Amino acid sequence: AQSVTQLDSQVPVFEEAPVELRCNYSSSVSVYLFWYVQYPNQGLQLLLKYLSGSTLVKGINGFEAEFNKSQTSFHLRKPSVHISDTAEYFCAVSDLEYGNKLVFGAGTILRVKS
C-alpha cells in the first residue's frame, strides 16, 4: 500500500527567505509524485509533478522539487518566498498503474511573515 508522510504540519518563514517542505513516501512499486497547493476555501492547484526523467522538477510560482528514490523523498523548495505563498501544500503519490488514484499526505501549512 502507498502512503505519504509530510514531516511538518506548519512551517513559518519570513518573506524572501528560502523554504523546504518535506515529503516522504512509501510504495512497493514505482510511483509518480505530485505537489498541490490549496488556498483558503479553494480546490487544489498542481504545482509540479514527477513522472520520469530528471529528478529535479520545476513547477509554477518558482517552486521546484527533487525526487530521491533511495530516500523515498520528494521535498519541495523555493529560494525566496512571498506573502502570497501562504497556503496549504499537499504531497501526493500515484503508482504506475494506468489511471490510478492519488494518495495524499496530511498537508503542510506554509505561513509567510513580513
Next chain:
Amino acid sequence: DAGVTQSPTHLIKTRGQQVTLRCSPKSGHDTVSWYQQALGQGPQFIFQYYEEEERQRGNFPDRFSGHQFPNYSSELNVNALLLGDSALYLCASSLRGYYGYTFGSGTRLTVV
C-alpha cells in the same frame, strides 16, 4: 477554458438525510474522481468513474455511491448522512492515460 465545475458550493444537511453532489469535468477530460477532505486532513480517494463505470474505489462504505453520465459529468450520492461525513468534497477530472488531474473548488458539506 472551463475547468472543473462543482455544485453546489455549500450545503447543510441533517443526519440521516441523503445528498447529491455534482461535477462537470474539464473540457476534453473523460475520467472523474471524487475525494473527501475532512478538516485539517489531506484528501481521501472515494472512487473513480470512466466510461460510466466505477473503476476504482477507496475505503468508503457503500453509503457513498456515484454515477457518470454520457457527457462525462458525474454525481456523488451519500445516503444516511452521519456527522462524520461533514467535509469538503473535491472532484478531479483527467484524461484516461494521462497524469494531469484538474480539481474543482469543492462542495462544503455540513451535517448537523
